[in-house]
Amino acid sequence: MNETVAALLARSNRLGADPRNTNYAGGNTSAKGTDVDPVTGGPVELLWVKGSGGDLGTLTEPGLAALRLDRLRSLVGVYPGVEREDEMVAAFDYCLHGRGGAAPSIDTAMHGLVDAAHVDHLHPDSGIAIATAADGEKLTAEIFGGKVAWVPWRRPGFQLGLDIAAIKDGDPDVIGTVLGGHGITAWGATSDEAEANSRWIIETAAAYIAEHGKPEPFGAVVEGFEALPETERRAKAAALAPLVRGLASTDKPQVGHYTDSDVVLEFLSREKLAPLAALGTSCPDHFLRTKVRPLVVDLPATATVEEITARLTELHAEYRAAYQAYYDTYKVEDSPAIRGADPAIVLVPGVGMFSFGANKQTARVAGEFYVNAINVMRGAEAISTYAPIDESEKFRIEYWLLEEAKLQRAPKPKALVGRIALVTGAASGIGKAIAARFAAEGACVVIADLDASKAADAAAELGNADVAIGVAADVTDAAGVRAAFDAAALAFGGVDLVVNNAGLSISKPLADTTEADWDLLHDVLAKGSFLVAQAAAKTMTAQNMGGDLLYISSKNSVFAGPNNVAYSAAKADQAHQVRLLAAELGEHGIRVNGINPDGVVRGSGIFAGGWGASRAAVYGVPEEELGQFYAQRTLLKREVLPEHVANAAFALVGGELTHTTGLHVPVDAGVAAAFLR
CATH class of the missing domain: 3.40.50.720 (NAD(P)-binding Rossmann-like Domain)
Structure with a gap:
């Protein structure tokens, strides 16, 4: 394996192993280096970058896309402008080096155009808290002292890559950026330097929030909304889960996941639960998994299962109507069809969170992403006011034609997926x-x-x-x-x-x-x-x-x-x-x-437990031959x-x-x- 690639994979796995650095399948890393061109036998400059859909914590070499750096950078000369920047994703295919590897992601430009040998783009809770704060630009300057630049919200793509590249070129002292509403980017001349810079940004943001943040960013505990005792809580969750799953599967069968972590239960008990949940998540990775906002049960923990059941049915109908209105408000002529109006996250005070997806892993990860979102909201509210990106921008991401193309490329599900x-x-x-x-x-x-x-x-x-x-x-x-x-x-x-x-x-x-x-x-x-x-x-x-x-x-x-x-x-x-x-x-x-x-007979616990010996005695055959004895008395003569x-x-x-x-x-x-x- 190329040494540059080996170092990139090791860095990626280290960063991805810690959820404080990035969420599952979130962010991407890259390295630039030289390899042998098998056609000319000479050296060729390449960019290795995590491909579309991969996970940093488990990234291996096949999960990387390898692109020729000269061809990638030449795309700047044919870039048609931000209104047509989506066309550049298809152009990445013409920059690929060799066969195999992963498909280049939308963030490839960010990595290829920044003049640094190693680049990290991550979604840490602490970084996104700064990125979603109402005064995020001011905080970025105050927290990082000019070493990290602020980039206003821009949808991921070629233009964002150009914007970050210009920041790097304009100030050699800058080691990274806070991307408004989104996450962070850091770079370095070596793999170790890039990783150290990423970690410094994440840890510095977290330390600032811990030192300067309000002690109760979600407000006071609301009486009656406190977490139920564990046994009672889980019994109520088990009673509610089938109903909640059925509601979340109105459009398409879903698998569920239940979470009653302290992070979730605390959020559900506080006075800012409803207004913050209504604002929705901000980081694209978050709301692509969790939808723009959760369904929140507005009843206390003391409500009975029957009362919650009745209210859930009402709230679900309201949620579907609101989601349909969201889709109808922002759709354009070429928007993909609505993918379903059911919630992916359901929050029940005192009980916990139910998250849903096409399979268990997707459902579990959706819940993990909403925990990330809770942490982001806590951090932003601790030092400022949580201000996620506009709903119109969320819709542009959620119903992005590039995102739809990725979904269409997914393999056809097996027959029992979702069951x-x-x-x-x-x-x-x-x-x-x-x-x-x-x-x-x-x-x-x-x-x-x-x-x-x-x-x-x-x-x-x-x-x-x-x-x-x-x-x-x-x-x-x-x-x-x-x-x-x-x-x-x-x-x-x-x-x-x-x-x-x-x-x-x-x-x-x-x-x-x-x-x-x-x-x-x-x-x-x-x-x-x-x-x-x-x-x-x-x-x-x-x-x-x-x-x-x-x-x-x-x-x-x-x-x-x-x-x-x-x-x-x-x-x-x-x-x-x-x-x-x-x-x-x-x-x-x-x-x-x-x-x-x-x-x-073979593999049977019943036959092994004495039944085989008994039946063999009835039929007068050795026990080890009982299977063949049964076979010979059948019409097909098959065991x-x-x-x-x-x-x-x-x-x-x-x-x-x-x-x-x-x-x-x-x-x-x-x-x-x-x-x-």
Whole structure:
């Protein structure tokens, strides 16, 4: 790797690792240097700059765009002026050096035109606090003593690059700028110098705010709006989350994220909450993720869930109308179509913040960005008055044709993106295979299992907490089932796909089957499925987004085999629940279907727990050959694996069978005696 590139990546990762320096995927860094031109064999001057959409903290070489510096600087001669500056982004492609790498971002000009070997553009909370203060220009001069210049708000682009370059050329003592309403830029002759200058600006701004700021920049605590005790707070959040998610998904399904950090709860308790929230965020990275402003519940923390629910419904309608008016006010002839009028941030005093996005990572990051915005507002209010950029400018950024082009370039989402699955008994066997398939198709997954440790391990195999979480769930206990659904609500906002898979088996002749055997099987399979379905229906109806409820029943629900009365009767109970609930829940858009597997031996927790040995004894075959024995009695002569059941589960919920409910799908390789009639 080129030494200049290595130093750039190391600097970028260090700066991006600290949220005080910049937000996730925010800002960009660059370095200028020499490399070998493979065509001429001679040296060529290049600019390496973080590409569009990358994150500094995790930046690697493929995330850089490499451009020929001579061609990039020659663009100044053909620049048509600020009214047509967007055309320059396409021109960057003609400056690229070689193939591969990331697409150049809108900020490329800032890096290429500034006459410094290393340039950083960052979005630190302390810097944006100065940038959004009503007297930001005066503060910049006072705080930095002439070492940092003020640049009035200008939308990112070629002209902003020219403006900053002129400042650098005009005063060799200036080490960076505060960009009005936006962030900071710093530079240096070496990578270490640029990083040191960036950190000095950030730390100097933070120290000034700490020393000179008002002690209560958000005003006094409003009685009744204080944070609820943690247990009560999280219980109320779990109760509200499905409703809030449903409202935020009116235009398009969203995944949720819940935050109850001290920063958020303090802001929600103060007298300036409503007026500051109404002003909205300022840094482009912020409002692109959070929309121009949040939805704020104007009720105290003591309000009941029912009172908050009723008020949320009213406020949501008002929010949508206001957002539509915002779009209609500022749209122009070539503006992209409105992308939806639902809030991305919902603030509930005493409870916390709900943030939303197309997937969990996007929802989580939206919440992180609003925390950044709170910190910015606090800093600006501490030393001045918070004064974000005008709404007309926010609209120009939010509905920028360049931003729309970036969205259009994004890959088509997978089938289950935006959907949340809860699978019981998912630490092994069929449940684990279904969870893995759903996660692979883009769903967020809750692994619910009797063994919390195994559930956590299974979730970790699927990815980080943006993909899956593990929770303990005894399906025979109503409180335990409710706790699992509450965990899903707090982690992802609710549930859309619920799989009744938890089970066990006992194989005995009628004479040997005890009352305890009968009760245990019916508790887990029949009662357990009922409790899970009941909790699922409550969440899904609150969301008003429809949903899918799947039962993993069994061939035994319709097939009469020997030595199996308790298990098969309980499975028949499950199978009829499918029909009954399909009839009852259809009016809510909830589809209920079942899968009848048979002979799923490999990977099965049930078979490993003694069922395999018992059935092998019934059929007179070695236990290790039981899977093949089952296969040979099927019409297809194929062994059934957990993944085959997972395939059927995806087929039922993946979007093609939208008008199918009350169906049982056999996954048994063909057992004629179990054909559904």
